Amino acid sequence: MPPRHEESRAIPLRGPDGVRPMHRVRPLEFQTIIEPFRIKSVEPLRFTTVDEREQLLGRAGYNLFHLRAEDVLIDLLTDSGTGAMSTEQWAGMMRGDESYAGSRSYLRFLEVVQELTGFEHILPTHQGRAAERILFGEVVRPGHVVPNNTHFDTTRANIEHFAGLPADLVIPEGMRPSDEHPFKGNVDVERLEQSLREHGRERVPLVMVTVTNNSGGGQPVSLENLRAVRRVCDRWGVPLFLDACRFAENAWFIKQREPGQSHRSPRDIAREMFRLADGATFSAKKDGLANIGGFLAMNDEALAERCRNNLILTEGFPSYGGLAGYDLEAIAQGLREVTEEDYLRYRVRGVEYLWEKLDAAGIPLVRPAGGHAVYVDAKALLPHVPPEQYPAQSLAVELYRAGGVRSVEIGSVMFGRPRPDGTEEPAPMELVRLAIPRRVYTQSHIDYVAEVAVAVADRARELRGYRFTEAPRVLRHFSARFEPLATQAAECLSG
Structure with a gap:
């Protein structure tokens, strides 16, 4: 059960003369973990259509790092340097x-x-x-x-x-x-x-x-x-x-x-x-x-x-x-x-909240919930996309195409290793990380992310693999470019 906030309610006790000489305090427990801050400044978000996002993906070489931030609705690419300061x-x-x-x-x-x-x-x-x-x-x-x-x-x-x-x-x-x-x-x-x-x-x-x-x-x-x-x-x-x-x-x-x-x-x-x-x-x-x-x-x-x-x-x-x-x-x-308990309770519970919504929808996740992000197991969600066609990249691209949510691939794009014979050894796991910036998004933003992820998971079999068109030798996931494999979905569905 998640931790609870507590408030106190004073219960008056009457003495024999009808006077209330003292108060007994009984704690009231609430399930909702509220943000331990108030919002004093806001930044507008820009909404795009699916057709617009498809064009933006093409121009970006299907690498979410190449997207302009203003073209992203909910940005879960990283929690690094993206938080709101007090x-x-x-x-x-x-x-x-x-x-x-x-x-x-x-x-x-x-x-x-x-x-x-x-x-x-x-x-x-x-x-x-x-x-x-x-x-x-x-x-x-x-x-x-x-x-x-x-x-x-x-x-x-x-x-x-x-x-x-x-x-x-x-x-x-x-x-x-x-x-x-x-x-x-x-x-x-x-x-x-x-x-x-x-x-x-x-x-x-x-x-x-x-x-x-x-x-x-x-x-x-x-x-x-x-x-x-x-x-x-x-x-x-x-x-x-x-x-x-x-x-x-x-x-x-x-x-x-x-x-x-x-x-x-x-x-x-x-x-x-x-x-x-x-x-x-x-x-x-x-x-x-x-x-x-x-x-x-x-x-x-x-x-x-x-x-x-x-x-x-x-x-x-x-x-x-x-x-x-x-x-x-x-x-x-x-x-x-950062070590204040109210902040950490809110921070970790916020990640758990998204994790629980995706888990309830049957989306395969890294278990249990982590501290700064929810990690989707793309290998389990897209078994028809082999590691050499980068299933986690495919899922990350689709989350943006479907709902403007930017995430990051943590799989064979990031950690694949070249073999002496010129082939590639895939990463041991194919994950998509939904990293939640600190003190930035509200519950409705997270509800929206969950809705997008569930909608994408519902048609996971339609997703296709990708291949590199450009791949730098060092930290290639930051600047690589891709193209979709046009026949992947049709071949898999017919098989």
Whole structure:
């Protein structure tokens, strides 16, 4: 049952003389989880027709990244940098100190990040992938192996850019969308131990854990699992880093699902998560509640010095790291707000609300609901479209064509791997992610998304596959172009 808001009703009690000397309070429980904010500014949406969207798709090469934002009705492409900022964040931005070195805004940012994470060295960056590039540029060498529960796209690409090998070691349940498990983002500790035994300390520069596990459905990692990974890292003398962009959502799941944690605050749990690690990369565009920014944090002084020099070369002076002072203010305030229980209850329940509507309609989903998005299992929904024809891309395109809803493919377009014989090894899962921006859409928007998704699912057998017409070598899903396979649906239906 979802968490409830409570109000109190005073029940008067009469004494023998008829006077009401005291009040007894009985809580009233309500099912509706309301947004813990009021709306003070609105942005108009533009409605398009199906015919218009068909033309727009053709011009975009059937890649939703190429669409203009104004041609999208409900934009669930990503939750990264797309949220609405609070009044306190906007007020902080007005106080932004734009001094090149040692600004007040940097010192405020530094204080907040250090209090939360406990890390000694904090390097601001323009976003999370910059932190990844700097870190891996200093520690990854050709042939190095970086274990993780599951690397997301930019993490994987940055490791490969430095000729390293990303190793995904999530538990088996994390690779099976229909399995129920409270912490499907957990690292398979036995496989991690095996990987370290096979490659040795000299080939494993660090271990990473992504919280929550984006590629696997926004699924959380338990404290018990993080502690186990910490013990393995200690035995082998390997540092542990978090990809911490959704740390607050992960902390909320720990509070809700992990035995013995329900009495703790999300912020207290988050602090323990960070203190189990030696460092972190962080995109403030997610659980920083900001539109841009990030940081690289660590305790190793020698590594921090090398990373700082890299930062100066490519991002900016260490007290701004490619950000304006007002961005540092927005991040600092966002990191205070994101662990508030009312916000996290609303945030996670909003995702569950959409998940429950699609599940009730029989749409195959990654189970259970994740923290920032609903993930549709396109492989199960479109069994007639083989992986080499990109079923998740087909479904994502159709959601836009049918209702103007933009989502993103997380399957073989994003994670397919070339084989030596020129063919392609498909991704293990074919998912479509409906990522919900923070504090942006209302319940009626989400109801509309559910209606569109159900309508598309009802005619899933009509959907056809796609093929590449242009495919860059690195992070191809951002800029590739496609064309539909004209005979796919007819052949499948006749078969």
